[in-house]
Amino acid sequence: MVWRRALTAVVIVLLIGVPAGYLVTSAEQSRESGRDKEAESSATGLRDNWPSRMKRRVFEVPIPARSTEVAYYETSNWKSSRLYVKFRTTAGGLDAFLNDIGTSRARLRTGAVPVGARDAETVGWVFGPDAAWAGASHRQPGPRPSQDIAVDLTDPSAPMVFVVSTATP
Secondary structure, eight states: OHHHHHHHHHHHIIIIIHHHHHHHHHHHHHHHHHHHHHHHHTOOSOBSSOOOHHHHHHTTOOOOTTOEEEEEEEEEOSSOEEEEEEEEOOHHHHHHHHHHHTOOGGGOEETOOOSOHHHHHHHTOOOOTTSOEEEEEEOOSTTSOEEEEEEEOSSTTSOEEEEEEEEOO
């Protein structure tokens, strides 16, 4: 008789308790995900963080490993989506980044800042005359995103990279 009651209690816990615990855990994870997405969508400027791997893949912005001062901001409307990214890297990291995008340091034009005034204003970037700027626009066909890249080479061993990647549907 005691064994039967114990077995019934175990069965009840397994049939009701385990799924209920799973539902509570799942609901909390979903709630946290919603909070993260809400915080990201309500941002009005650069966020001091790495963009998700998915964003980096969609907008084709391969930030080199061990980059610092990474910040990003994403905008979307019915015409286009833009990902604004800035980061500091090494000279080798800059070369790897440009190579991964499909361009090279040789294509950077000295003194050029291809990031438009409207884009710079959106995230508060100021491209002053006191820095050693170089830049390039990397255009791609079809649905692939295009990038405008500005690089502050004032410190050649630790360049600051500014990227605006634009995707149009």
